[in-house]
Amino acid sequence: MKITFLTVGKTEDAYLKEGIDKYVKRLKHYTKLELAEIPELKNTKALSTEQQKAKEAELILKKITPLDFVILMDEKGMEFTSSQFAAYINKKEVTTSANLIFIIGGPYGFDTSVYQRANDKISLSRMTFSHQMVRLFFVEQLYRAYTIMKGEPYHHE
Numbered sequence: 001m002k003i004t005f006l007t008v009g010k011t012e013d014a015y016l017k018e019g020i021d022k023y024v025k026r027l028k029h030y031t032k033l034e035l036a037e038i039p040e041l042k043n044t045k046a047l048s049t050e051q052q053k054a055k056e057a058e059l060i061l062k063k064i065t066p067l068d069f070v071i072l073m074d075e076k077g078m079e080f081t082s083s084q085f086a087a088y089i090n091k092k093e094v095t096t097s098a099n100l101i102f103i104i105g106g107p108y109g110f111d112t113s114v115y116q117r118a119n120d121k122i123s124l125s126r127m128t129f130s131h132q133m134v135r136l137f138f139v140e141q142l143y144r145a146y147t148i149m150k151g152e153p154y155h156h157e
Contacts, residue, residue, distance in 0.1 A: 057111035077121030086148035
């Protein structure tokens with residue numbers, strides 16, 4: 001199984017890039033992880049929020065195959081403890097032959113078409129974080145999940 005982490009826009013802050021790179025490097029010991037970016041839309045001042053989400057949706061849906069298991073990072077998604085997230089990932093590895101695609105949308109969230117295609121939604125917190133920070137938090141939690149599954153000492157309960 002391969003995991004793809006698909007984001008709309010680049011991670012711009014150096015300290016976040018450094019943190020993301022750190023955990024991506026660590027994750028290579030556990031799983032095949034691909035980072036994929038969809039460029040931010042240009043010239044959006046004339047577009048409504050809904051038009052922006054629709055244009056982003058077209059780009060997102062082009063990156064997904066019908067066999068992929070799509071998980072949206074969404075504030076209305078399921079909330080897990082780190083151990084529960086590890087169990088979720090473990091279950092997907094055992095029961096799903098498809099690639100897992102985790103997606104962080106643009107600044108206004110997802111278009112209805114992306115919600116309709118999604119298999120699951122996960123929330124990292126009830127709090128709101130910048131899309132750039134969520135990327136770091138997600139890869140750290142994914143790394144934590146794998147260390148929990150392997151019984152390694154990174155996570156403390």
